[in-house]
Amino acid sequence: MSAAFGAGSLLETAMSFQRAKLLLTGLELGLFDLLAGGPAEEGTLRERLGLHPRGSGDFLAALTEAGVLVREGSRYHNGAAAAQFLVRGEPAFLGGFLHVADEVMYPAWGRLADALRTGAPQAATYSRPDMFGELYEDDAKRSAFVRMAEDASRPLIPALAEGFDWAAHKAVLELGGCRGNVAAGLVTAHPHLAATVLDLPQLRPEFDAHMRALGTADRVRFHAADFFTDDLPESEVVMIGHCLVDWTDDQRRALIANVLPAVRPGGAFLIWDPMIVPGDESCLRNLVRSLNMQLMTPDGANYRVDELTGWLREAGFGEVRHDGLGQDVTLVTAIRPE
Numbered sequence: 001m002s003a004a005f006g007a008g009s010l011l012e013t014a015m016s017f018q019r020a021k022l023l024l025t026g027l028e029l030g031l032f033d034l035l036a037g038g039p040a041e042e043g044t045l046r047e048r049l050g051l052h053p054r055g056s057g058d059f060l061a062a063l064t065e066a067g068v069l070v071r072e073g074s075r076y077h078n079g080a081a082a083a084q085f086l087v088r089g090e091p092a093f094l095g096g097f098l099h100v101a102d103e104v105m106y107p108a109w110g111r112l113a114d115a116l117r118t119g120a121p122q123a124a125t126y127s128r129p130d131m132f133g134e135l136y137e138d139d140a141k142r143s144a145f146v147r148m149a150e151d152a153s154r155p156l157i158p159a160l161a162e163g164f165d166w167a168a169h170k171a172v173l174e175l176g177g178c179r180g181n182v183a184a185g186l187v188t189a190h191p192h193l194a195a196t197v198l199d200l201p202q203l204r205p206e207f208d209a210h211m212r213a214l215g216t217a218d219r220v221r222f223h224a225a226d227f228f229t230d231d232l233p234e235s236e237v238v239m240i241g242h243c244l245v246d247w248t249d250d251q252r253r254a255l256i257a258n259v260l261p262a263v264r265p266g267g268a269f270l271i272w273d274p275m276i277v278p279g280d281e282s283c284l285r286n287l288v289r290s291l292n293m294q295l296m297t298p299d300g301a302n303y304r305v306d307e308l309t310g311w312l313r314e315a316g317f318g319e320v321r322h323d324g325l326g327q328d329v330t331l332v333t334a335i336r337p338e
């Protein structure tokens with residue numbers, strides 16, 4: 001954006017928090033859920049959502065101009081994206097992520113200067129270095145985290161199912177696979193494939209319930225372990241996604257070193273994350289995501305694809321390649337030499 005970055009774009013960037021809140025407030029108020037029941041006039045929406053007449057007209061008109069709502073005559077209804085992603089209960093509902101964006105990330109971004117001065121996270125989610133142990137002590141926090149993580153990875157499942165030669169492999173071990181949503185998507189797309197999800201023991205009940213609900217309990221099993229300190233079960237393909245961004249460079253290198261012996265010689269280690277790829281059009285968004293990780297976690301940050309390549313080579317992996325998965329995410333494939 002640098003060359004044509006005049007006063008107009010500068011002000012638009014500076015004020016873009018307003019657009020964000022327009023959408024997030026629609027979600028907070030339950031507007032999209034209400035409209036999922038059928039089109040409604042402003043008066044009805046005002047009454048049902050408890051809104052004051054001063055702002056409701058502009059609020060609905062702004063959401064319409066933004067393409068989130070559609071107005072037909074005097075009635076509003078959800079636009080296609082709102083109907084798909086902003087209505088509770090829809091399979092692609094992004095409310096788990098957007099709820100955390102509104103409640104946790106938005107206030108934390110108001111303290112970016114403090115984070116930059118101190119290096120400390122600003123989200124008040126963690127007070128101990130054992131961040132997942134602390135998070136999982138509280139049922140509500142654990143459940144909110146799982147839904148947020150899943151909303152971020154669910155849109156990647158089709159590209160992950162296409163982006164690797166799964167036909168040539170029978171089994172995959174997914175590290176930090178949470179309650180198994182991605183693994184279930186892969187075995188559904190490739191019925192010959194079996195998956196093992198390795199994650200912390202606190203997630204087993206959620207994993208069991210989710211696999212039962214999806215009907216994949218017989219093809220995706222859970223392995224409770226710590227991916228830093230425990231021996232990992234051997235597999236021809238090992239995968240990890242949206243996890244390395246949670247840790248320091250040293251922890252990432254230690255984890256990668258722990259993974260190498262688990263990958264069968266000739267097998268593959270797949271890593272997917274919103275990596276920083278200099279020159280790519282995702283670069284700005286992933287640098288912003290990196291600052292978000294710094295606001296939200298004690299040690300997390302996004303990393304560069306060439307840094308990851310170096311850590312993989314240092315651990316003993318051979319051929320390393322990277323491909324875009326869409327959604328600003330890069331898939332890195334590293335082969336363990338025979």
Ligand SMILES: C[S@@+](CC[C@H](N)C(=O)[O-])C[C@H]1O[C@@H](n2cnc3c(N)ncnc32)[C@H](O)[C@@H]1O
Nearest residue numbers: 149150153176177178199200225226227241242
């Ligand atoms: C950001 S979530 C990503 C979840 C999943 N890969 C996805 O993208 O939907 C990070 C995952 O790493 C798991 N995790 C964190 N520390 C771990 C550890 N030491 N050993 C195993 N899993 C761990 C968490 O429980 C969580 O499921």
